[in-house]
Amino acid sequence: MSGAPRGRGGRPALITKDDVVAAAIALVDAEGLDALTMRAVGARLGVAAMSLYRHLPGRDAVLAAVVNRLVSEVAVDLPADAGWPDALRAFALGYRAMLLRHPHAVPLLATQPVDVDTGMALAAPVLDRSRAAGIGQDDAVTALQSVTVFVLGHALAQVGTPPGAEDPPPAAPADYYDRWFAAGLNAMIEGFTRTP
Amino acid sequence: MSGAPRGRGGRPALITKDDVVAAAIALVDAEGLDALTMRAVGARLGVAAMSLYRHLPGRDAVLAAVVNRLVSEVAVDLPADAGWPDALRAFALGYRAMLLRHPHAVPLLATQPVDVDTGMALAAPVLDRSRAAGIGQDDAVTALQSVTVFVLGHALAQVGTPPGAEDPPPAAPADYYDRWFAAGLNAMIEGFTRTP
DNA sequence: ACCTGAACACCGTTCAAGT
DNA sequence: ACCTGAACACCGTTCAAGT
Numbered sequence: 001m002s003g004a005p006r007g008r009g010g011r012p013a014l015i016t017k018d019d020v021v022a023a024a025i026a027l028v029d030a031e032g033l034d035a036l037t038m039r040a041v042g043a044r045l046g047v048a049a050m051s052l053y054r055h056l057p058g059r060d061a062v063l064a065a066v067v068n069r070l071v072s073e074v075a076v077d078l079p080a081d082a083g084w085p086d087a088l089r090a091f092a093l094g095y096r097a098m099l100l101r102h103p104h105a106v107p108l109l110a111t112q113p114v115d116v117d118t119g120m121a122l123a124a125p126v127l128d129r130s131r132a133a134g135i136g137q138d139d140a141v142t143a144l145q146s147v148t149v150f151v152l153g154h155a156l157a158q159v160g161t162p163p164g165a166e167d168p169p170p171a172a173p174a175d176y177y178d179r180w181f182a183a184g185l186n187a188m189i190e191g192f193t194r195t196p
Numbered sequence: 197m198s199g200a201p202r203g204r205g206g207r208p209a210l211i212t213k214d215d216v217v218a219a220a221i222a223l224v225d226a227e228g229l230d231a232l233t234m235r236a237v238g239a240r241l242g243v244a245a246m247s248l249y250r251h252l253p254g255r256d257a258v259l260a261a262v263v264n265r266l267v268s269e270v271a272v273d274l275p276a277d278a279g280w281p282d283a284l285r286a287f288a289l290g291y292r293a294m295l296l297r298h299p300h301a302v303p304l305l306a307t308q309p310v311d312v313d314t315g316m317a318l319a320a321p322v323l324d325r326s327r328a329a330g331i332g333q334d335d336a337v338t339a340l341q342s343v344t345v346f347v348l349g350h351a352l353a354q355v356g357t358p359p360g361a362e363d364p365p366p367a368a369p370a371d372y373y374d375r376w377f378a379a380g381l382n383a384m385i386e387g388f389t390r391t392p
Numbered sequence: 393a394c395c396t397g398a399a400c401a402c403c404g405t406t407c408a409a410g411t
Numbered sequence: 412a413c414c415t416g417a418a419c420a421c422c423g424t425t426c427a428a429g430t
Contacts (some may be wrong), residue, residue: 011414012413013414014237037403039404050414051415054413058404058405059403101395107303107306111352111356142309146346146380149380150345150380150384151349152347152349153306153344153346153347156345161309174292180342183338183339184384187386187388188342189340189387190390191382191386191387209394209395210394210395211394236424244397245423246395247395251394254424
């Protein structure tokens with residue numbers, strides 16, 4: 001929130017919590033999850049590793065902050081006239097776009113819980129569309145969470161195999177994952193929104 | 197495969213690769229993923245950590261072997277008269293049962309690739325049912341993979357929040373995750389198998 | 393062949409000390 | 412208040428040496 005030192009008097013701060021989170025994300029994007037060490041984050045900020053502990057209680061807190069920062073970066077393109085199925089789809093696309101922008105962070109996002117507030121802020125506009133469509137709130141939440149875990153699981157599969165392998169199956173087309181994603185998402189949305 | 201020492205002559209082996217994998221799984225189940233260190237696995241087998249390197253090239257190889265061992269443990273209850281939707285469902289239930297039997301290993305299974313052979317052995321009987329139903333093989337694989345990533349993503353969400361938190365929402369019923377899982381799986385299977 | 397202790401280059405984190 | 416170097420208790424892994 002505040003970029004400037006907060007305490008009255010005392011030595012002015014060289015870094016803020018936001019600086020630490022930003023450096024951590026840059027490090028993960030550039031060099032992968034294993035490169036995210038306290039020493040490396042400190043070095044990137046021109047500061048000793050121990051200084052970070054003045055702003056965050058430890059490495060776990062850095063990971064949690066990274067996850068919440070990335071989730072709040074998700075942009076859901078929700079046209080005013082979007083119905084409930086369209087809202088689910090827009091949410092899935094926005095979430096997936098963020099994940100593919102930060103491939104090395106996907107295992108982290110799959111593993112670390114998201115703050116309730118951050119999750120709510122993201123879900124609320126989507127759930128609004130379900131209310132307009134007369135869907136029960138519990139059913140809407142179930143559908144949205146199901147779509148979320150599908151998106152996460154799919155992204156894990158896509159970014160999973162490290163680049164150092166000869167794994168890309170001989171004839172896998174470039175849009176293999178895009179087509180698979182579209183098929184799975186369509187099936188799930190149809191299943192949730194079609195009235196039987 | 198072989199439980200006895202293989203080389204001719206030389207000192208008889210105290211442990212085998214299978215012993216290492218079994219000890220690693222027992223350790224993860226009992227104490228969590230962080231407890232899976234080379235030193236701890238060695239200790240559990242009454243052997244120095246360095247001995248493990250005679251049987252597996254390193255820690256990464258242990259993790260890969262754990263994943264493949266757990267996946268081959270999946271039991272799919274596939275009645276002879278099961279149709280394609282039933283086969284998808286049986287696969288999902290069997291996979292999920294394995295994941296919930298090893299909650300601490302779920303992040304590993306979500307993150308490490310599965311050997312092609314292990315995956316094929318598990319998928320083949322299920323895909324046979326799609327052929328009998330006249331489904332194109334590509335579509336069948338897409339559906340099966342989509343179900344798989346949903347199952348994995350859902351399990352991650354279920355086992356994700358560590359036990360040390362006050363996170364369980366006040367009124368979450370005991371079967372919250374079971375109901376959510378059933379709803380998501382039903383939607384996906386319906387979407388994939390209903391002829392439009 | 394297989395196992396081992398000592399050693400190396402890392403971690404996260406604590407602590408007492410500096411400004 | 413904030414930052415720091417030294418130190419501690421861990422890691423995975425290499426190596427030379429034992430049997």
